[in-house]
Amino acid sequence: MIDESAAAKEDIRLWREEIRSLPRGGNLVIALVCVALGVWGVFDSLSDADGDRFWGTLPIIVPGVFAGWCILQMTWRRLDSLIPLLLRFVSACLIAPLFVAVPIGIVQAVAVAFPGVRDEIARSQAANNDFHYWWDEGIGSQLGLVPFAGYMLGGCIALGVSLVIVFPVISLRAPAVVASGSHLEKVPVGQRDYTAAFVFVGLGATVLGIALWNFGRGGSIAEFPDGVARLLEDVSYGYFFWEDTVWLFGVVFVVIGVALMAAGCLRVMFARSSAAADTDESATRQN
Incomplete structure (x- = not known):
């Protein structure tokens, strides 16, 4: 008490x-x-x-x-x-x-x-x-x-x-802080810092990308190649439409962000599986 x-x-x-x-x-x-x-x-x-x-x-x-x-x-x-x-x-x-x-x-x-x-x-x-x-x-x-x-x-x-800003920056500047108390601590020390950066930078990029995607033209990701071609053509004539540009950047940020988060989460999953296997092996030896 x-x-x-x-x-x-x-x-x-x-x-x-x-x-x-x-x-x-x-x-x-x-x-x-x-x-x-x-x-x-x-x-x-x-x-x-x-x-x-x-x-x-x-x-x-x-x-x-x-x-x-x-x-x-x-x-x-x-x-x-x-x-x-x-x-x-x-x-x-x-x-x-x-x-x-x-x-x-x-x-x-x-x-x-x-x-x-x-x-x-x-x-x-x-x-x-x-x-x-x-x-x-x-x-x-x-x-x-x-x-x-x-x-x-x-x-x-x-x-x-x-x-978008604070957690990604801290994950790069002080990764041990954002990893504290989470499953990221199960990742080996040599890989923990950049795994934390993958997760939080990826999260920030994804959130920013979704915002840009919605503030822009908001087309589907399947339209991305045509959008890039249209933007390059517009730039060649000396102008561009900001809605298309913002949307394209949004798609890029979302794709990069999801890829980074996936890489970080996979490392965490592998680390958890490895830790669980080591625990089971130790228990078997004790028995």
């Missing part, structure tokens, strides 16, 4: 320190800049009934900027174990967006409490055929939607940065 109590207290201490470290030092500056940009976007959206300006999206985007920055820091920090990485991964995805989304939501709620702000929304909506891109669903809906959407997108951005 004493050991369990001490472990629980240690967990609480680690989480408390992790959460306190999020809005500290340079992170605090980044958070304040993100909040300022988000507030600017809130006030700009009041008169942007057409939704033509980019600034109105800032209240939803900037929580993800801060969350992505928080997890990105792990790529250059010194890591001696997996615990700090896991703590930051969870806190960046679930907690960091709140430090930006909540203040923006509070400022937005306070702003619309003033009649002049509500009148500006009504005037912009009336001048745009009674439609407002940002506030058409009503003030109440917008007050809940903006912080919630910012928080959710922030968590997704932190997750994406983790999978």
